[in-house]
Amino acid sequence: MKKTHLQVVYSVLAVFIFGFVSCPVMGQVATKIPLTEKDYHLWGTLQTRAISDSGQWVSYIMAYPSGADTLFVSNTQIEKKYILPKAFDGRFIQDNIFAYRKNNNLILLNLSKGTEMGITNVSNYEGTSNGNYLITEETISSESKRLCIRNLQGKLLQAIDEVGQYVWNDAKTKILFTTTGSIPSVTIISLVAKPQIKLVYQNTNTIYSALTWQENGEDVVFYRTSVKNDKQSEVVYFNSKENKCYNLNETSSGFPKDFRIDTNSNIALKLSTDGSKVFFGIQSTLEKPDKENFEGVEIWNANDKMIYPERKLRASVGNPQLLAVWWPKTGKVKTITSEEESWVMLTGNQQYAITANPIQYEPEYKLFADRDFYLTELATGNKIKLLEKQSGQQEMIRVQPNGKYIVYFREGNWWSYDTNLNKHRNITKQLQSDWDNRKTDPGAEQNVWGLAGFTSDYKSVLLYDYYDVWLIDLQGKKSYRLTKGKETKTRFRIKVSPTSYTNYSGLPDALINLKDTQILTALNLYDGSNGFHKLRPNKSIISLVTEQGAAGRLFMSKNEQAFVYETQKFDVPPRLMFKEKDKVNHKIIYKSNPHHDKYFWGKSEMIHFKAPSGNQLNGALFYPENYKPGQKYPMIVWIYDTVSRELNQYVNPTLNNPIGLNITNLTANGYFVLLPDIEFQKGSPGKSALNCVTVAVNKVIEMGYTELGKIGLKGQSFGAYETNYIISQTNLFSAAVSGAGVSDVARHYFTINSNDNLIDAWRYENQQYRMGKSFFDDPQGYLDNSPLMQATGINTPLLTWAGLEDDNVRPEQALTLYIALRRVNKKHIMLRYPNDGHIFVNANNQIDLTNRIQQWFDHFLKKEPAANWIHKGTE
CATH class of the missing domain: 3.40.50.1820 (Alpha/Beta hydrolase fold, catalytic domain)
Incomplete structure (x- = not known):
């Protein structure tokens, strides 16, 4: 490793003092030229990547079809810019330290000093959320990699060899990883303060897979499979407080007869948010007595739920995967889905499962066929019919994260269902608004305008009509239109961060804290312009970006004192803009394709x-x-x-x-x-x-x-x-x-x-x-x-x-x-x-x-x- 100085590009302001300098071309406009095919290669695409925590730096890429991409890091306060040709995977790991990869190396760039440190053979890297450490994945050989703990200047503090898989916890403070040595193991390394390593599990002749953290928690779950002849698999749950592992395999008491643990990733291994339950995939070991023969003559039955090609495809993968649940403390195991009721999502608190038969009413000639939805209390097995002949669209049945409510769309309205009280409520019936496209696009597939998420106090849901965002109480007692887009033909939507969590067949939903400022996107449906606004905790709205053009890709600094965004028009190439909270003007950081003005x-x-x-x-x-x-x-x-x-x-x-x-x-x-x-x-x-x-x-x-x-x-x-x-x-x-x-x-x-x-x-x-x-x-x-x-x-x-x-x-x-x-x-x-x-x-x-x-x-x-x-x- 060595430190080198990197060229820094400064803009020099040329000052012309009228009366002292004579310029014969002053006031003339440069002659433009026609755009021809030979010029097309000059154009690239601006891709804004990130803004530093303080808002002092921004990174962006100019990408070209030829692959000659360039990564830039620009100072938002002064005319200072780093140009990094063919660099990629750039991130701010501290406010003044920017990391990027080039060839097989990781480069740490000190933005204040303009110095670099290079680390060879890095295939991936990540910084801890507390800003204490940099973790690098380094290739040792084609079959082995090393996980290295470094400080933010790149100094090696600790190295772990023979690492297989690894996964971060939600807080980005701990890593769960496997080793592939003579005694394969599963280990947790804590990076909260001084690095601490805790052995979770080790066993010879073992392969580990599907490493999974508890959502916002400390416990973990994974599969262990023997490489011996029996190739038996186990589910392993590690309770961090007890410092104890619980194991489940096919021989465990209560495990469903004639089933095996299926480690295939089609059904995600998942730990409940309270750590009490593990959800995993199982598969029947029995061959169906009425197994259809797909060799020879094809038999197409007019009354089949699925037509022949789909039946043949499904039969080719063997018995279907089913979802099961295991209570590690008691050893109890239950199957949740069946071959017929294969559609499944869990309620937010994972106390219930919602299941359905996707082909129940087929043939229906819809992309998402109607189906009956059933609600099963996992602990007791009590099952009720939740909804009858309900649309199968994922967008029309949602669950409150970590909560008790199910929200669904039916008969032109949004409804809530309280799992504790077993009570359905129509929560939009009093509102004079359209929640779907039936009036604007008759004959087309019915679609809802959308559900943004649920409030973090678990009391309300945020819904969209054609124009606006509504805050609606889940008990149907009150509602509030947060935006006034209908009056100006402007469509408002909440800019929601995507979540990496899945809910099996359903969609994951966000918790939105309205005590924090929320970013709104705004599209004027009359003139096509769009921009961004702030929804403040007092429910007032202030404008961030109003463009007679297209604005997009907004990134807010961590301290919320500054933000960057892109803006463009058909005749104005994309520009990277910067705005500070207390300043009126929006500053141009970068204009893409400057040669545009020649044509x-x-x-x-x-x-x-x-x-x-x-x-x-x-x-x-x-x-x-x-x-x-x-x-x-x-x-x-x-x-x-x-x-x-x-x-x-x-x-x-x-x-x-x-x-x-x-x-x-x-x-x-x-x-x-x-x-x-x-x-x-x-x-x-x-x-x-x-x-x-x-x-x-x-x-x-x-x-x-x-x-x-x-x-x-x-x-x-x-x-x-x-x-x-x-x-x-x-x-x-x-x-x-x-x-x-x-x-x-x-x-x-x-x-x-x-x-x-x-x-x-x-x-x-x-x-x-x-x-x-x-x-x-x-x-x-x-x-x-x-x-x-x-x-x-x-x-x-x-x-x-x-x-x-x-x-x-x-x-x-x-x-x-x-x-x-x-x-x-x-x-x-x-x-x-x-x-x-x-x-x-x-x-x-x-x-x-x-x-x-x-x-x-x-x-x-x-x-x-x-x-x-x-x-x-x-x-």
């Missing part, structure tokens, strides 16, 4: 138009670079559903586009680009798209920006379906491109999706295609909305593309339309790409697709000479 660039604005219902819709309109008023430009319309929120996104020019679309490329090539929102009517997805898109396009024509003969349409996936349909009904567009889209609605309805082994009918009856009923209830409606059935009306030259490995929308859909358009003698070319699926990941395919789409529109909208492949295919 002509478009701009964006939100336009507004009315849907057939009379509701106002938005459209994001992007101008061509070097726009000249009064001139008519070609325009490309990109569609899906709600897309106008891309208005303020800065788009790096590139040929590597997963769906062949790049707005900056197009505006640099002289195009307007329009992203109009679509309002759907139940039972009419194609016509809804047609009506909204044509109104939006005519709005731009009326504005004088484009004209007939110069307008193209593009969509991918559902947007491709809309494109295929729209051009069968109107000649408004002079060229169209659709990728990975449906053309034959009836065929798609009756297709088995190989991604999820479901029949795609659910997408029509209860989701994106918004028909709202089965094919047999409205066959004419399906045919009327099928592009294939209207193929003779397609007069727009159409380019389609498909990935031959697309398991979502099969490439046969594009082939079907190709056959139809070939038969009726229409201008059409189909591209079929090997080695790619629904969205392209192959770089060569991305480049080829982007270039061909550009050539297609250039020929038909700008009347440029046709590329040879177009000329040959459409002559």
